[in-house]
Amino acid sequence: MKASRIGIYASLILLALLFALPVVWLVWTSLKLPVEAAAIPPVWVFTPQWSNYVDAWSDRGFASAFLNTVVIGIGTVIVSIAFGLPMGYGLARSPIRGKQAIGIGILFLRMLPEMIFLIPLYGIYRSLGLFDTWTGMILAFQIITLPFAVWLLRGFVEGVPVDIEDVARVDGCTDFQVLTRITMPLILPGIVASAMFTFVSVWGGLLFPLALGYSHAETISVAIANFRGYSNFQWPVMAAGAIIATIPQILFFGFVQRHLVAGLTVGSVKG
C-alpha cells in the first residue's frame, strides 16, 4: 500500500515535469539575452532581461494587435450573450419542439472545418467591405461563439430549479420578468463563464483573423504567427511575446475552472 502510494506520486511528479518544463523553458528564454538563449549547453545563470517584454510589446504591430483583440473579443461577447442568453433560456424552459435537433446541430457545426465558412466569407467580405474590419471579425466569430454560448447558457438555466420560477409566476411575473429578475441573477456566474469562454475563443482563435483580417483587424494570434519567420537571435522576444499573449488566457481559465468540462464538451448530445 505504502509502496504504491510512492509510485503514484513519483509518476505524477514525472508527468508534471514533462508538462511544465516546456513552459518553464519559455519563461526562462524570455528573460535571456539573444546570445544566451541560443547557447548550447544552456546558460543557467544570467541577468533577467525584462526589456525583452518591452521589445516584444513594441514589435511591429504587436500592441495594436493586442488592442484589436480586446475590442473584437468584447464585441463578440456582447453579441453572443445578447442573442445566446434568451435563446438558451427559451431552449431550457419552454415547451419548444426540436430541442434535441438543435443540440445535434451545434455538434454538427463543430464538426465543420473552419475553411468551409472562411473561404466563401472571404468572397462576401471582399464584396461588402467587411474584410479586415472589427465589425466583420465580430460577426464572423459568431459562427463559433454563438452556438457555444447558447448551449452553455441552456445548461446553466437548467441548473436553476423550475419551482423557483413557478413561485415567481404565481406571484404575477411574466416570463420576461422571471428571466430578468429571478433566473438571470441566479445564473450570473454561468453568464460570466460563458462570456469568458467566448472571449478566450476569440483570443486564441487564429484562422478567422488570419483569413478575414490583414492589419486593422489583426489579432494577437496573428501577431504571434508572424514570429514564425524569426531567427534564433529573436527567441527571447518571441518567448516574451508568447507569454504576453498567454497571460489573459491564464487569468480567464482561473475563473472558469469549475466549468471547464462543460465548456470542453459543448454540443454533447449525451449530456
Add this chain to the structure above:
Amino acid sequence: MSQAASQVLDPRRSFVGTRAFYGYLFTVPGFLAASALILYPLLFGLYVSLNDWNWSSGTGRMTFIGLQNYVEIAGDKLFWNALLNTFYFTGGALVVEMVLGTVCALLLNAISTGSAFFRTILIFPLMISDIVAAIMWKMLLDPSLGFVNYLLSLVGIPAISWLSDAHLVIPALILVDAWWQTGVITLIILAGLQSLPEEPREIARVDGASAWQIFVHVTLPAITPFLWTAAIFRVIDLLRVFAIVWGTTGGGPARASQVAQHYIYAQGIGGYLHIGYATSLAVTFAAFICITVVVLLGVSKRAEAT
C-alpha cells in the same frame, strides 16, 4: 405540471402570453442571427463550390460550372496527400492522448493530498493557444539549438531533425499535440471517475482483486461512456488541425506534414485565391469529418449496447 399550472393561471388562454409563446419570443432572435451569420455563409458556400470564382485575376466573377470542381478534386494528388496526413496525425494523436490522459486521470483520482496542484499542472497547456504552442515547440525542437535535443544529448542520443525529417515530422507533431491537448482527456475522464460510486471497487478489493483486475473489470467498463465522449470530441478537433502544424513546419518538409485545412487555406485565401475550388475542397473535407464522426458514434452506441 408547471406548464399546466401556468395555463390555469393564464386568464386569456390565447397563444400570446403562454410559455410556448415566450419560448419562441426568446428563441427567434438567436435563431435569426444564427441563420444570417452561420446558415447563410454555409449555404452560400455550397453554391460557391459549384462555381469558378477566382480572386487572383481582378474582382472575381462567379461562373457556374456544376460539379466540375468536385471532379477536379478526384485527381488532386496534393489534396489526398493532405487528407492522408490529417488522418495519420489524428489517429496517432488520439491514441497517445487517450492513453496518457486516462493514466493522468487515474493517478489524479488516486490521491487526495496535492491533487489540485497536480491537476493544474497537468492541464496547464490547455490555457495556451495553438499558435503559441506551435511557436514554442518550433524553438524547443530546433535541431541544433533546441532544448529537447540538448536533453537527449545528455543521455547520449545524437541530434534529431524532428521537424525536417519527412518520416519523423508527423510523429513529432503528434507529441506536440499530446503535450498541448491531453488535458482535455484528463479532465473528462477525471469527471467520469469522480462520478463513479466507490462500492463496486471496494467490494472487488475485499474479494481480493488486484489493482489491475479492478481497473480492467470494474473501473474501465464504468468509464467507457466518458472515454467515447472524450475520443469523439478529440477526433473532431484533431481532424480540423491547422495552427499546430502550420505554425511549426508550414506543412514541410515538401508537404510531408501538410494537413487538409492548410491545403484548403493555401488554395483559397492564403495563396491562389481559387475561392470556388477551395470551397469545394472544404465541403469534401467536411464530408470526411462527418462520416468519421458518424462511424465513431455508431461504434460507440453498439459498444455500449453490448
